[in-house]
Amino acid sequence: MAPEPIPPGWSRLAVTLGALLLSACRPPATAPPAAYRHPPSPVLQATFVTAWGGVPPTSLFSHPAGVAVDGAGALYVADTGRNRILKFSPSGALVATWERAGDGPPLHRPSGLAADAADNIYVADTGNHRVIKFTPAGSALAVWGGPGGEAGRFNAPAGVAVDAAGNLYVADTKNHRIQKLSPAGAVLKVWGSYGFAPGQFNAPTGVAVDAAGHIFVADTWNHRIQKFDAEGRYLLEWGALGRGDGHFNAPTGIAVDGTGRVHVISAGLWTRLRDPADVLRGQRVQVFTGAGRLLRAWGRGGIDPGQFDRAMSLAVDRAGSVYVADTWNHRIQKFARDGVLLRQWGALPVQVLKHPKALAADASGHLYIADQGNFRVVQVNRHGGVVAVWRVSPWAVLEDVTVDANGAVAVALTEHGVPLVRRLSAVGVVRQELRGFASVRGIAVDSAGILYVADWRNHEIRRFDASGQPAGRWRVEFPGDLAVDSKGHVYAVERGRHRIVSFDAAGRVLRSWRGPADVDSGFQDGSIAVDGRGRLYLADPLYHQVQVFAPGGRYLGRWGASGPAPGQFYQPRAIAVDQTGNVYVAEPLLDRVQVFRLAGLPE
Numbered sequence: 248m249a250p251e252p253i254p255p256g257w258s259r260l261a262v263t264l265g266a267l268l269l270s271a272c273r274p275p276a277t278a279p280p281a282a283y284r285h286p287p288s289p290v291l292q293a294t295f296v297t298a299w300g301g302v303p304p305t306s307l308f309s310h311p312a313g314v315a316v317d318g319a320g321a322l323y324v325a326d327t328g329r330n331r332i333l334k335f336s337p338s339g340a341l342v343a344t345w346e347r348a349g350d351g352p353p354l355h356r357p358s359g360l361a362a363d364a365a366d367n368i369y370v371a372d373t374g375n376h377r378v379i380k381f382t383p384a385g386s387a388l389a390v391w392g393g394p395g396g397e398a399g400r401f402n403a404p405a406g407v408a409v410d411a412a413g414n415l416y417v418a419d420t421k422n423h424r425i426q427k428l429s430p431a432g433a434v435l436k437v438w439g440s441y442g443f444a445p446g447q448f449n450a451p452t453g454v455a456v457d458a459a460g461h462i463f464v465a466d467t468w469n470h471r472i473q474k475f476d477a478e479g480r481y482l483l484e485w486g487a488l489g490r491g492d493g494h495f496n497a498p499t500g501i502a503v504d505g506t507g508r509v510h511v512i513s514a515g516l517w518t519r520l521r522d523p524a525d526v527l528r529g530q531r532v533q534v535f536t537g538a539g540r541l542l543r544a545w546g547r548g549g550i551d552p553g554q555f556d557r558a559m560s561l562a563v564d565r566a567g568s569v570y571v572a573d574t575w576n577h578r579i580q581k582f583a584r585d586g587v588l589l590r591q592w593g594a595l596p597v598q599v600l601k602h603p604k605a606l607a608a609d610a611s612g613h614l615y616i617a618d619q620g621n622f623r624v625v626q627v628n629r630h631g632g633v634v635a636v637w638r639v640s641p642w643a644v645l646e647d648v649t650v651d652a653n654g655a656v657a658v659a660l661t662e663h664g665v666p667l668v669r670r671l672s673a674v675g676v677v678r679q680e681l682r683g684f685a686s687v688r689g690i691a692v693d694s695a696g697i698l699y700v701a702d703w704r705n706h707e708i709r710r711f712d713a714s715g716q717p718a719g720r721w722r723v724e725f726p727g728d729l730a731v732d733s734k735g736h737v738y739a740v741e742r743g744r745h746r747i748v749s750f751d752a753a754g755r756v757l758r759s760w761r762g763p764a765d766v767d768s769g770f771q772d773g774s775i776a777v778d779g780r781g782r783l784y785l786a787d788p789l790y791h792q793v794q795v796f797a798p799g800g801r802y803l804g805r806w807g808a809s810g811p812a813p814g815q816f817y818q819p820r821a822i823a824v825d826q827t828g829n830v831y832v833a834e835p836l837l838d839r840v841q842v843f844r845l846a847g848l849p850e
Contacts, residue, residue: 291795291804295814296829296842299631300600300616302328302577307341307593312405312559314572314579315360315368317383320564323368324572324579324592325357332357332370332385339592345385348372354379359406359453359560363413371404371417378407378417378428391432396422399434406453406501406560410460410477418454418464423447425454425464425479438479443469446481453501453560455509457537463509465498472498472511472539485539488517489529493541496529500560504567504584508542509535512571514557515548527641530555532569532586545586549641550576550621553588556601575601575620597633600625603833603840605647605774606823609654614823614831616840617645617658624648624658629829637675647728651692659687659700668700670715679715689729691737697752699737701726708739708754721754732777732798740785745770747783747800760800778824782848786822786832791815793822793832795848803849811837 302309309328316322320337330353334343347353355374362368367388368381377392378401392401406418413430424439425448439448453465460477471486472495486495497516503509515530527548534542546555556575563569567584578593601620608614612629622643626635639645639660646659646666654673659666666687670679685704692698696713701723708726710719724743731737736757737750747770748759761770762785773794774786781798792807793816807816821833830843 289804291806291845292847293793293806293814293830293843293845296844297631298813298839298841299598299627300603300839301837302595302599306577306595306599308333308577308579310574310577311572311579311593312356312358312574313360313371314560314562314570315362316562316564316570317362317366317368318364318565319366319383321366321383322570322579323360323362325360325370325560327356327358327373327574330354330356330374332360332368332381334383334385335592339590343385345381348379348381348387348390351387351390359404359418360562361407361409361415363409364411369407369409369415371407373403373405373420376401376403378404378415389432391428392417398426398437399428399432401426405499406451406465408454408456408462410456411458414477416454416456416462418451420450420452420467423449423451425451425462425475427477427479436479438475445473445484446475448473452499453511455501455503457503457507457509458505459507461537463501463503463537465501465511467497467499467514467516470495470497470517472501472509472535474537474539483539485535490525492544493533493535493539494529495533496526500558500572502561502563502569503537504563505565506567507537509537509539510561510563510569511535512555512558512561514559514574515555516557530558532561532571532582543586545582550601552591553580553582555580556620597636598627598631600838600840602835602838604645604821604835606776606821606831606833606840607648607650607656608776608823608825608829608831609650610652610826611654612825612827613650613654614825614840615648615650615656616833617648617821619645619835620838624656635675637671646687647690649690649692649698651696652694653696655696657690657692657698659690661687666702668698670698681711681715684709688727689739691729691731693731693735693737693752694733695735697735699729699731701729701739703727703742706743708737708750710752710754719754721750723748727772728774730775730777730783732781733779734781738775738777738783740770740773740775742771747775747785747796749800758800760796762794763802774819774821776822776824776830778828779826784822784824784830786816786819788818788820791817791819793819793830795845797849806843806845813841814843816841 312327313325322335331346359371376394380389402421405420408416415428423441427436449468452467462475470488473484474482499514500512530548531546533544559574560572569582605617624637644661666684668681688703689701698711712718727740749757783796785794791809794805795803823831
């Protein structure tokens with residue numbers, strides 16, 4: 248079989264690294280039918296109000312992707328999202344922070360860490376394509392590398408290890424190789440190339456060395472561990488993609504303890520599995536002999552203590568305790584050698600969102616967020632304060648959320664591979680569970696409690712009355728997101744025809760339209776909402792913007808630009824509008840929801 252390609256976004260190591268997105272498959276490419284094309288309109292004046300859900304400034308970590316322990320028991324953490332290194336005393340107190348190497352440029356997405364016999368710390372400064380050697384106090388002793396493919400230069404190095412003689416091993420991730428440097432930084436050996444044969448690599452992320460000088464490499468996108476001698480000669484390998492014993496899902500972190508046991512953490516970055524639950528089951532620590540025989544395993548994907556979310560690194564101290572950089576849970580967890588959780592640093596408050604996928608607003612000013620990474624639907628007030636939380640199974644993939652005039656919530660999800668819709672009471676009690684869909688991509692509810700479901704693979708929109716009984720269906724080519732206006736008209740993103748279609752409640756087509764010639768991308772993969780005046784808003788993830796249309800489909804304008812700053816967007820995936828005109832936009836890859844007000848919006 249051919250090697251799996253490096254997923255897009257790998258270079259944004261900690262913030263977008265292999266983002267755990269169980270996104271909908273795109274429909275087959277089709278030639279869009281001829282349709283009316285609106286002329287371009289001016290950019291709308293949208294005022295940024297606030298944002299919710301990102302990692303707060305008061306949190307201890309933001310996407311920590313590296314961890315190491317020195318001989319004295321001090322703990323070092325690569326706080327990747329904030330471009331810094333943190334040092335903790337053996338008792339767990341924060342004692343030092345550093346963000347640059349002397350007068351050189353600041354750290355940029357630091358990841359892998361290692362400590363030598365003298366307790367010097369080596370940092371894979373991934374975004375700057377270099378490795379830096381620091382004293383235990385954070386003073387830079389040496390800087391090696393720079394961007395490039397020549398020996399001694401790196402391309403997004405993500406892992407480092409040091410042997411007993413002080414030689415440095417670097418997982419040169421995007422060059423698909425390992426480099427061995429002398430204590431002075433001279434290149435001693437380079438081995439590996441892109442591929443899946445023995446001795447080849449596909450984005451190796453972790454590297455470790457045992458007391459005998461054997462080198463172990465976490466060959467991440469080949470889902471295996473490879474073992475080499477000190478000269479880079481291939482010895483053996485073990486592992487394959489899977490969730491069972493001895494299998495891996497993107498192994499990223501590797502460490503060897505004093506007895507030669509090899510500890511491996513899988514980040515679960517490969518999401519194209521038959522059962523999405525296998526992504527969670529594969530995120531665990533496994534311990535092997537140096538020959539690859541499994542000794543024990545613990546953990547799984549999740550947010551609770553002892554669980555992991557895209558953990559990128561681990562380390563073992565002299566007592567055999569294991570430290571895991573639980574990257575997307577923004578924390579470090581410490582385990583005994585048998586997997587018993589001992590302590591953690593950096594837990595986040597309940598307000599923090601993780602991959603918000605869908606939004607809905609009710610008549611009371613509350614917003615409902617399908618918070619996929621936290622396995623919940625959360626209700627927040629106008630200030631972002633959490634009002635209520637409804638948990639879903641950790642095996643569930645949230646697809647959409649909607650709320651009726653009485654505050655009753657409906658949630659579309661896929662659970663153990665089964666698409667379904669659950670209708671809840673206003674206090675969260677399950678009232679109905681609707682099944683029989685091939686897939687669900689959008690849901691919406693009208694003022695009478697009639698529920699509409701976009702069954703993507705069956706090419707239809709289905710209608711259910713307030714008691715959950717089927718009340719009609721009609722054909723739409725690959726229907727995506729849905730919305731309903733105050734007149735009971737239903738709007739759908741018809742992804743197969745690259746257009747918006749509006750229907751009456753019986754499914755008769757009222758009108759359809761496409762956007763201006765330069766920005767109609769959102770009609771393939773956008774999310775929609777309708778305000779109280781019947782204007783339609785479309786979140787466009789490809790062009791990082793929001794488009795607005797009049798009730799009859801006339802194009803009014805757009806706002807937004809690509810970026811992470813307030814008021815900018817990065818792949819906006821969900822949108823909602825409340826009765827006061829606030830517009831809410833969710834960006835799953837930035838873990839946030841932004842709030843806007845529009846002034847002088849045309850009718």
